[in-house]
Amino acid sequence: MNLTAGTISPEESADSNSSSDLQSLRDYLRGVLLGKTEQIDLVIACLLSRGHLLLDDLPGTGKTTLAKAIAEGIHGRLARVQCTPDLMPADITGFSLFNQKTREFEFRPGPVFADVLLADELNRTTPRTQSALLEAMAERQVTIDGKPHPLSATFFVIATQNPIDSHGAYPLPEAQLDRFAIKLRIGYPDREAQRRILQREVRDRTDINDDAKPSSPLSLTDLQLLQQRAQSVSVHRRVADYLIDLVEASRDDDAVELGVSPRGMMSWQAVSQAWAMLKGRDFVTPTDVAEVAHPVLSVRLLTRGETVDNVIDRIMNSVPAPEYK
Structure with missing residues (x-):
């Protein structure tokens, strides 16, 4: 203080x-x-x-x-x-x-x-x-x-x-x-x-x-x-890159007909910032991004013959989270 x-x-x-x-x-x-x-x-x-x-x-x-x-x-x-x-x-x-x-x-x-x-x-x-x-x-x-x-x-x-x-x-x-x-x-x-x-x-x-x-x-x-305070929560470049990697993985997955759009990506980041704020932090970690992945992605992923939850789990496991110190 x-x-x-x-x-x-x-x-x-x-x-x-x-x-x-x-x-x-x-x-x-x-x-x-x-x-x-x-x-x-x-x-x-x-x-x-x-x-x-x-x-x-x-x-x-x-x-x-x-x-x-x-x-x-x-x-x-x-x-x-x-x-x-x-x-x-x-x-x-x-x-x-x-x-x-x-x-x-x-x-x-x-x-x-x-x-x-x-x-x-x-x-x-x-x-x-x-x-x-x-x-x-x-x-x-x-x-x-x-x-x-x-x-x-x-x-x-x-x-x-x-x-x-x-x-x-x-x-x-x-x-x-x-x-x-x-x-x-x-x-x-x-x-x-x-x-x-x-x-x-x-x-x-x-x-x-x-x-x-x-x-x-x-x-x-x-x-x-x-809301203004949530928007000011810091997002490190490595965390932003992690988020981009996940978004691109959603587009490349064979079971996904329609991946995450740029608007969806921005929404994912905004929810991650708010989630970090709820955790008492002024910065976003890769864990924040992962913890809100299911509710954010389940509303916008269009899949072919496979449950959305399974696809989200595979996408999240396919991209290694960066170390954040």
């Missing part, structure tokens, strides 16, 4: 506040989604990297609960879209409506103008409607009638899909998948977590106050500061 006349420097004070805010968010989300510590950290890393999240899991595992908790945890506005085959692009982005009194067109913003957008079962809506999110997710703006409309600086998409029920579903196109930072499965909670869930449900029904229930810890401004 740098000491000057017994005081803490402004930089150290800011870092301390950021670390406290980050831990508060972690504690809050862990208190909402019980027994899922690693999954919560990956969700926060996705949020800090300014990416978007695809939840690919069975019904009833807490996907919607998690989305609501994130919005509450950052004091952000949540918008929810139930994706169905008859959903139109304007139902997501908004539309212009002619006002008979003013004789002018007025823009009516859609649910995309929120801080957190929950797109329930995104693969249930048509590719045309799915494409309404492409510009929003990549550029944080939508263009309507030739006019760009900026979205929230913290705009965060959480999309869900059910991996076992494909009837009436439309596979997400590669361009859509590549705009997500990670794909995550929450999975069923363990036995102790299930017991705590039942106990909490009883308390909620009987209106008993739960003093342990966490409160919303952050503001949107706090979140932006944390």
Whole structure:
């Protein structure tokens, strides 16, 4: 610690506040989604990297609960879209409506103008409607009638899909998948977590106050500061070269039809920076890159006749990690 006349420097004070805010968010989300510590950290890393999240899991595992908790945890506005085959692009982005009194067109913003957008079962809506999110997710703006409309600086998409029920579903196109930072499965909670869930449900029904229930810890401004701090996490050239080697290995693998794109590579680095920050470091190690490989690659690798997890394991084993001191 740098000491000057017994005081803490402004930089150290800011870092301390950021670390406290980050831990508060972690504690809050862990208190909402019980027994899922690693999954919560990956969700926060996705949020800090300014990416978007695809939840690919069975019904009833807490996907919607998690989305609501994130919005509450950052004091952000949540918008929810139930994706169905008859959903139109304007139902997501908004539309212009002619006002008979003013004789002018007025823009009516859609649910995309929120801080957190929950797109329930995104693969249930048509590719045309799915494409309404492409510009929003990549550029944080939508263009309507030739006019760009900026979205929230913290705009965060959480999309869900059910991996076992494909009837009436439309596979997400590669361009859509590549705009997500990670794909995550929450999975069923363990036995102790299930017991705590039942106990909490009883308390909620009987209106008993739960003093342990966490409160919303952050503001949107706090979140932006944390995102800026994550972007400033150092990436050594050897670590960057390691990441590039892995990306090129994904393109050269015989079982991979579509490897990691440059956008995917940048997303992988950003998530690695956020992951290092969650570990309390201001630099990325090869271990950080490897630990987030599965959620980052599983959303964007298109394979031929082999499971994505097996292909990712082979890619990671094919490239030696550099020594990092």
